[in-house]
Amino acid sequence: MTGGRTDRALQDDVIRALSDARYRASAEWRRRALADPDRVERYARFLARHFYYERAVHFFKYSRALARVTGRRPEAALTSSAFDALLPTLVLGSRETAAAVARIVVAYLGAGPAVVPYLPDLLRYEEAMMVVEAGSRVWRDGGNGDDGRGRGVAPRTVEGTVLLELAYDLPAVLPKLLQPWMDVPPAPERPIKLLVARSPHGRVAVARSDESVAAVIELADGKRTLQDLATDARLDLPTLEATVKNLVELGAVRFSTGS
Amino acid sequence: MTQVTIGAFYNPHLGKELAQADGIDHLAMADPPATADPWWPAIRERYTLLLHDYLGQLSEPLDERSIQRARGLAELYRTPWVAEHFQCLHTEDGRYNLNYVFPPLYTEEFLDRFVRNANALKGRLDQPLVMENIPGFFDVKASQMLEPVWLRRFFEATGVGFLLDLPHVWLEAHYHDISPRRWLVEFPLDHVVELHVAGVEHDRDLDGPWIAPAEPSDEMLDFAAYAVTRCPRARAVTFDAFSPSLTAEVLLRSVERIRGAL
Numbered sequence: 001m002t003g004g005r006t007d008r009a010l011q012d013d014v015i016r017a018l019s020d021a022r023y024r025a026s027a028e029w030r031r032r033a034l035a036d037p038d039r040v041e042r043y044a045r046f047l048a049r050h051f052y053y054e055r056a057v058h059f060f061k062y063s064r065a066l067a068r069v070t071g072r073r074p075e076a077a078l079t080s081s082a083f084d085a086l087l088p089t090l091v092l093g094s095r096e097t098a099a100a101v102a103r104i105v106v107a108y109l110g111a112g113p114a115v116v117p118y119l120p121d122l123l124r125y126e127e128a129m130m131v132v133e134a135g136s137r138v139w140r141d142g143g144n145g146d147d148g149r150g151r152g153v154a155p156r157t158v159e160g161t162v163l164l165e166l167a168y169d170l171p172a173v174l175p176k177l178l179q180p181w182m183d184v185p186p187a188p189e190r191p192i193k194l195l196v197a198r199s200p201h202g203r204v205a206v207a208r209s210d211e212s213v214a215a216v217i218e219l220a221d222g223k224r225t226l227q228d229l230a231t232d233a234r235l236d237l238p239t240l241e242a243t244v245k246n247l248v249e250l251g252a253v254r255f256s257t258g259s
Numbered sequence: 260m261t262q263v264t265i266g267a268f269y270n271p272h273l274g275k276e277l278a279q280a281d282g283i284d285h286l287a288m289a290d291p292p293a294t295a296d297p298w299w300p301a302i303r304e305r306y307t308l309l310l311h312d313y314l315g316q317l318s319e320p321l322d323e324r325s326i327q328r329a330r331g332l333a334e335l336y337r338t339p340w341v342a343e344h345f346q347c348l349h350t351e352d353g354r355y356n357l358n359y360v361f362p363p364l365y366t367e368e369f370l371d372r373f374v375r376n377a378n379a380l381k382g383r384l385d386q387p388l389v390m391e392n393i394p395g396f397f398d399v400k401a402s403q404m405l406e407p408v409w410l411r412r413f414f415e416a417t418g419v420g421f422l423l424d425l426p427h428v429w430l431e432a433h434y435h436d437i438s439p440r441r442w443l444v445e446f447p448l449d450h451v452v453e454l455h456v457a458g459v460e461h462d463r464d465l466d467g468p469w470i471a472p473a474e475p476s477d478e479m480l481d482f483a484a485y486a487v488t489r490c491p492r493a494r495a496v497t498f499d500a501f502s503p504s505l506t507a508e509v510l511l512r513s514v515e516r517i518r519g520a521l
Contacts (some may be wrong), residue, residue, distance in 0.1 A: 039397035
């Protein structure tokens with residue numbers, strides 16, 4: 001214990017200061033005088049660039065594989081003045097910051113030569129992956145056997161879940177982009193819907209979507225029961241239950257557990 | 260001192276070169292192999308593999324899911340020891356996460372937490388546990404003791420092995436304006452099982468040096484040679500670079516130069 005607070009709480013305060021630029025600039029943090037403010041600021045900026053470097057390389061890996069023809073690597077956007085301008089408001093891991101950084105990466109990659117017809121779709125897909133991954137997560141299971149799925153009766157679409165409508169069938173080409181290629185692998189031009197969701201532990205999953213999936217995602221509000229949902233989505237109950245089960249596995253839907 | 264092996268980290272984008280390389284005794288694994296990694300079977304067959312993944316932060320007890328993951332990876336790699344870091348990088352409520360190794364406060368409370376949770380983890384593993392020191396770029400005034408003292412008490416209370424990251428020691432010495440060798444000898448070197456050696460480069464944000472996927476300098480290699488003579492139980496030295504920007508040339512030359520320096 002230090003000054004009436006546990007050391008663990010103090011550590012959390014330091015972690016928050018390094019993560020949240022506005023908190024770092026606040027009188028509340030500065031009054032504590034726990035560390036040299038200049039060093040904390042420099043380290044926070046280093047962490048921010050590292051944090052989003054890892055995400056740009058990971059979530060934009062297909063665009064990165066296309067750098068041979070586009071001449072643009074996603075991580076280069078993180079040394080831009082646009083990224084620097086975000087630093088005074090940035091919160092590591094928040095959905096808002098992920099969206100802002102992803103927009104900068106997309107703008108940079110999209111400004112290259114238009115040599116890949118499906119690049120706009122690909123950038124929307126990669127941007128969605130990066131944004132969906134953001135947000136608080138469960139780091140440790142509680143030990144009570146609850147895996148975060150809950151046991152209620154009214155499913156609810158998890159905040160941040162995204163349905164993408166694309167003009168090109170990207171899943172058909174994505175694995176080929178990561179293999180050796182001479183000419184850019186083509187993507188079939190046919191409309192598809194993809195669901196992008198995240199598990200409570202932070203694992204991002206993508207699945208092809210259909211009308212029943214879209215209906216459940218739109219209607220699952222934590223109040224409608226499975227029977228209500230089946231009626232409103234015009235699905236028979238077994239189909240609805242199977243769809244919901246798959247969506248729970250993906251992390252797109254959870255069951256409300258009440259307060 | 261026993262014979263030390265010289266190795267590197269498995270970088271999947273260098274899988275082809277590593278599968279065919281000479282002069283590398285072991286590979287540390289920072290991430291599980293990708294399902295589609297064509298080089299993984301050859302890598303697993305050929306090398307001694309060291310588990311060096313993120314298992315969790317020992318400021319809290321690892322949950323059963325994390326323990327089973329650690330056990331599964333240890334079995335997959337047939338690792339001689341399991342490595343973790345002295346880190347506390349996300350808040351207890353999961354809201355903030357640095358996604359980068361960050362040291363705990365060096366206090367009695369954190370010492371008690373790490374000892375308790377490391378002992379619990381050690382009891383669930385079939386291999387010895389080793390723990391790696393993490394550098395601080397700034398001091399937090401709430402700390403109650405110097406890092407080497409805190410580490411010594413941890414190792415004496417747990418019997419866990421020490422993974423000594425030399426660039427981390429070098430960086431702390433640099434930012435405190437003291438000699439790296441003078442700082443190094445404060446650490447509990449008699450517990451060291453493995454050492455990390457790496458390059459450092461100027462970082463624009465820090466306005467100073469930090470770990471980078473680069474070759475170790477001659478100064479760092481001299482420091483490594485000195486450190487190994489002070490670590491009687493050391494069994495392995497690993498070139499610590501894991502990055503998509505790392506080239507095969509840098510990795511292979513670094514391992515060769517480390518071997519030459521030792």
